[in-house]
Amino acid sequence: MMTENAALMQRDLAVLWHPCTQMKDHEWLPLLPIRRGEGVWLEDFEGKRYLDAISSWWVNLFGHANPRINAALKQQLDTLEHVILAGFTHRPAIELSERLVQLTPPGLDRVFFADNGSAGIEVALKMSYHYWRNSGKPQKTRFITLSNSYHGETLGALAVGDVALYKETYKPLIMEVITVSSPDAWYREPGESAADCACRRFTAMRQALERHAQETAAVIVEPLVQCAGGMRMYDPIYLRLLREACNQYEVHLIADEIAVGFGRTGTLFACEQAGVTPDFMALSKGLTGGYLPLCAVLTTDSIYQAFYDDYQNLTAFLHSHSYTGNPLACRAALATLDIFASDPVLENNRRLARRMKQATESLKDHPRVMEVRQTGMILAIELIKDKRSREPYPWQERRGLRVYQHALKRGALLRPLGNVIYFMPPYVITPEQIDFLAEVAREGIELATAEGS
Numbered sequence: 001m002m003t004e005n006a007a008l009m010q011r012d013l014a015v016l017w018h019p020c021t022q023m024k025d026h027e028w029l030p031l032l033p034i035r036r037g038e039g040v041w042l043e044d045f046e047g048k049r050y051l052d053a054i055s056s057w058w059v060n061l062f063g064h065a066n067p068r069i070n071a072a073l074k075q076q077l078d079t080l081e082h083v084i085l086a087g088f089t090h091r092p093a094i095e096l097s098e099r100l101v102q103l104t105p106p107g108l109d110r111v112f113f114a115d116n117g118s119a120g121i122e123v124a125l126k127m128s129y130h131y132w133r134n135s136g137k138p139q140k141t142r143f144i145t146l147s148n149s150y151h152g153e154t155l156g157a158l159a160v161g162d163v164a165l166y167k168e169t170y171k172p173l174i175m176e177v178i179t180v181s182s183p184d185a186w187y188r189e190p191g192e193s194a195a196d197c198a199c200r201r202f203t204a205m206r207q208a209l210e211r212h213a214q215e216t217a218a219v220i221v222e223p224l225v226q227c228a229g230g231m232r233m234y235d236p237i238y239l240r241l242l243r244e245a246c247n248q249y250e251v252h253l254i255a256d257e258i259a260v261g262f263g264r265t266g267t268l269f270a271c272e273q274a275g276v277t278p279d280f281m282a283l284s285k286g287l288t289g290g291y292l293p294l295c296a297v298l299t300t301d302s303i304y305q306a307f308y309d310d311y312q313n314l315t316a317f318l319h320s321h322s323y324t325g326n327p328l329a330c331r332a333a334l335a336t337l338d339i340f341a342s343d344p345v346l347e348n349n350r351r352l353a354r355r356m357k358q359a360t361e362s363l364k365d366h367p368r369v370m371e372v373r374q375t376g377m378i379l380a381i382e383l384i385k386d387k388r389s390r391e392p393y394p395w396q397e398r399r400g401l402r403v404y405q406h407a408l409k410r411g412a413l414l415r416p417l418g419n420v421i422y423f424m425p426p427y428v429i430t431p432e433q434i435d436f437l438a439e440v441a442r443e444g445i446e447l448a449t450a451e452g453s
């Protein structure tokens with residue numbers, strides 16, 4: 001008889017089409033049906049457990065089936081599941097907006113809701129362009145973006161991203177942007193600090209602004225960590241320089257904190273480490289603790305005012321989603337913020353981050369590990385074919401995938417980005433569980449980098 005796992009996999013493969021997946025892989029790569037989650041653990045239909053080291057694509061903060069978030073959601077469910085947000089409003093949307101305005105850097109005083117990260121990026125891009133149009137500068141239609149950036153996969157969000165894997169195929173469908181080389185500390189010269197590297201590489205941004213400011217609405221960046229681009233990291237000084245230059249050249253700064261927000265980088269928001277307030281900040285993923293899709297786009301009062309006028313002048317912002325500001329999603333976000341308010345989350349994370357560093361320290365000397373880098377609760381291990389020449393493993397060899405497969409065998413969900421193995425765990429992980437992950441990663445790396453393996 002077929003196991004329940006296998007039976008569900010068979011039913012799934014008969015009807016579903018999975019994200020970011022070559023479906024043919026599942027001829028040999030098992031698909032894992034999950035029965036339940038609890039804390040850092042996911043459990044399949046045979047009772048095997050997997051430690052969710054990547055927070056289910058970076059969304060989960062306080063564990064699966066968190067009792068506090070569950071309780072808040074159950075109550076909301078019995079009160080109001082959804083209502084149109086145009087012409088109507090509700091407590092969860094109001095309270096969440098108030099609290100986000102309070103928590104985010106000073107000056108971000110308005111909240112616009114979208115249904116997911118990509119949709120939120122579309123909102124920020126449209127709002128920025130529309131602001132300039134309402135302000136008598138309709139020629140500002142372009143966007144500046146960093147190399148290796150990722151902002152989602154709808155067409156506008158894809159256009160301002162730069163990860164070839166997602167973008168290349170769809171290029172004929174999307175708008176052209178101005179791409180500037182990123183401040184990525186990976187490109188440090190020998191002896192150069194990450195800060196010096198960021199300053200040096202800022203020259204390209206200054207030049208782009210100088211040349212294109214007249215036609216540019218905004219610069220969009222992922223503050224401190226380019227997550228989908230392989231957890232590449234850079235020094236906060238870059239954000240400070242960028243904020244000053246954007247002011248100077250009258251170009252908006254959009255901070256996409258969809259992945260790095262809510263404590264991932266060590267501060268509640270990554271922008272805090274540079275002491276900057278962007279003109280737009282997009283928050284999603286961890287916003288609802290990993291429960292429901294929701295994005296909040298925050299902006300300044302002066303941008304809001306450029307849309308505020310008599311109806312006949314047609315300056316209103318035009319964007320809507322059916323589920324805008326869904327009460328259940330907002331309630332999950334409020335319950336998540338309650339945990340930040342009542343528990344010393346960031347302080348605990350500092351301890352956990354130190355443990356992640358200690359547990360992986362020795363991997364630095366591994367002949368196939370180029371770098372172990374970390375920003376707060378994100379730690380990445382980049383594999384390399386040749387350390388001296390920095391020749392990467394050909395992507396076709398899918399070395400990272402072997403680490404993934406090994407980890408599953410050992411009871412951990414460690415889904416890599418190409419040749420980058422990373423930990424981005426829920427904040428409820430224990431020090432011992434971090435040690436376990438490091439052990440599993442080490443074993444996986446040994447297997448994956450054995451010659452020709």
Ligand SMILES: *Cc1c(COP(=O)(O)O)cnc(C)c1O
Nearest residue numbers: 116117118150151152256258259
């Ligand atoms: C995940 C992500 C997005 C897209 O969010 P979705 O909800 O997946 O559409 C945008 N920007 C960044 C930085 C992300 O990590």
